[in-house]
Amino acid sequence: MSNTNAVLITGGAGFLGPMLAARLLQDASYNVVLTDLQIPPQPNGVTKTTNLERVAADLTIPTDIDRLISLRSQWHAIFLFHGIMSVGCEENPSLSTKVNLGATQSLLVAISTISQNPRPKPRVVYASTQAVYGPPYTTNGTITDDTPAAPVGVYGTHKLIMEAHINDMNRRGLIDAFSIRLPTVVVRPGAPSRSAAAFLSGMIREPMAGLECVVPIEDRSARQVICSPRVMIENFVRVMRAPSNAMPEHLRAVYMPGISVTLGDMYDAFEQVCGQDRLKLLKTEKDAEAERLLNSWPQTAEFGNAMKLGLVFDENCVQIYREYVDSLSVSTS
Numbered sequence: 368m369s370n371t372n373a374v375l376i377t378g379g380a381g382f383l384g385p386m387l388a389a390r391l392l393q394d395a396s397y398n399v400v401l402t403d404l405q406i407p408p409q410p411n412g413v414t415k416t417t418n419l420e421r422v423a424a425d426l427t428i429p430t431d432i433d434r435l436i437s438l439r440s441q442w443h444a445i446f447l448f449h450g451i452m453s454v455g456c457e458e459n460p461s462l463s464t465k466v467n468l469g470a471t472q473s474l475l476v477a478i479s480t481i482s483q484n485p486r487p488k489p490r491v492v493y494a495s496t497q498a499v500y501g502p503p504y505t506t507n508g509t510i511t512d513d514t515p516a517a518p519v520g521v522y523g524t525h526k527l528i529m530e531a532h533i534n535d536m537n538r539r540g541l542i543d544a545f546s547i548r549l550p551t552v553v554v555r556p557g558a559p560s561r562s563a564a565a566f567l568s569g570m571i572r573e574p575m576a577g578l579e580c581v582v583p584i585e586d587r588s589a590r591q592v593i594c595s596p597r598v599m600i601e602n603f604v605r606v607m608r609a610p611s612n613a614m615p616e617h618l619r620a621v622y623m624p625g626i627s628v629t630l631g632d633m634y635d636a637f638e639q640v641c642g643q644d645r646l647k648l649l650k651t652e653k654d655a656e657a658e659r660l661l662n663s664w665p666q667t668a669e670f671g672n673a674m675k676l677g678l679v680f681d682e683n684c685v686q687i688y689r690e691y692v693d694s695l696s697v698s699t700s
């Protein structure tokens with residue numbers, strides 16, 4: 368293991384952490400430490416576990432952070448994926464302050480103390496969100512690299528605060544980091560997240576399991592920016608490998624590639640991939656709070672910085688849904 372590149376992934380029992388671990392472990396040159404509040408389950412598709420360590424740690428506890436960081440003498444990369452999602456933050460802002468701000472800040476400070484000369488500092492990849500954007504920029508046009516952040520919500524606000532902190536720590540040479548603003552990743556398997564956008568995954572996942580899904584928005588022209596797990600994982604790896612000087616030292620946030628789709632596009636793709644019969648499992652029940660948060664997020668975007676970093680894109684909603692449906696037949700075969 369000493370000759371392999373050690374990668375720490377927090378949020379290791381969540382949605383994206385285990386998928387990234389599985390992807391990295393296809394390459395024998397990586398060893399992965401996956402951590403969450405409880406010992407994370409073995410990621411799907413991982414059979415050989417010699418290069419995987421699963422660890423329980425509460426990142427709000429400083430000694431847990433020290434224990435994690437000291438698991439390896441050298442780190443190649445550290446992915447910060449832990450956190451409280453949008454609805455959870457809105458319901459409990461002080462928990463978000465504790466976890467999304469406090470724990471992340473403590474972890475960054477611990478990372479800045481890692482000394483591994485002559486090896487370069489570990490690449491830190493911080494999972495931010497497109498919820499850092501807000502009106503009027505989201506409602507009046509296309510998001511570009513020059514669009515100011517204007518979050519409407521505790522979640523986006525706390526992510527933006529951490530981005531600013533990362534920019535400054537990176538500028539001071541304390542860490543080597545990128546903040547990546549994720550669009551909504553669809554389709555999330557398993558249980559729904561506590562995100563206002565959870566239904567975007569639910570509206571295919573639940574009907575495919577024979578269950579109803581409530582769609583909280585009536586307007587079929589409402590747009591969201593989404594991306595598939597496959598593309599997101601590929602882009603995580605590309606950001607991990609991107610040269611530090613690909614972006615200015617004090618501007619480290621990248622909006623990750625997504626595609627802009629209307630609710631109507633999603634219904635059409637659903638019918639094409641899952642069949643007309645299952646459409647009756649989609650029920651519309653307007654939820655004003657979910658609608659408020661979702662309508663404040665980007666609707667269309669250009670991804671200049673992402674393209675400069677060589678990141679990849681999905682084709683369309685049908686491809687994203689088809690990949691999910693295909694993954695179901697793989698996991699049940």
Ligand SMILES: NC(=O)c1ccc[n+]([C@@H]2O[C@H](COP(=O)([O-])OP(=O)(O)OC[C@H]3O[C@@H](n4cnc5c(N)ncnc54)[C@H](O)[C@@H]3O)[C@@H](O)[C@H]2O)c1
Binds near residue numbers: 378380382470494496
């Ligand atoms: N999935 C998406 O569509 C999406 C979109 C935008 C941003 N993001 C961001 O990407 C990251 C990963 O997303 P995800 O969907 O995999 O998240 P997730 O909600 O599935 O996982 C987050 C994990 O963080 C853990 N956690 C919470 N408090 C903790 C603590 N005190 N100590 C240690 N772990 C703790 C939780 O137990 C959970 O397993 C998150 O930071 C999220 O904000 C995700």
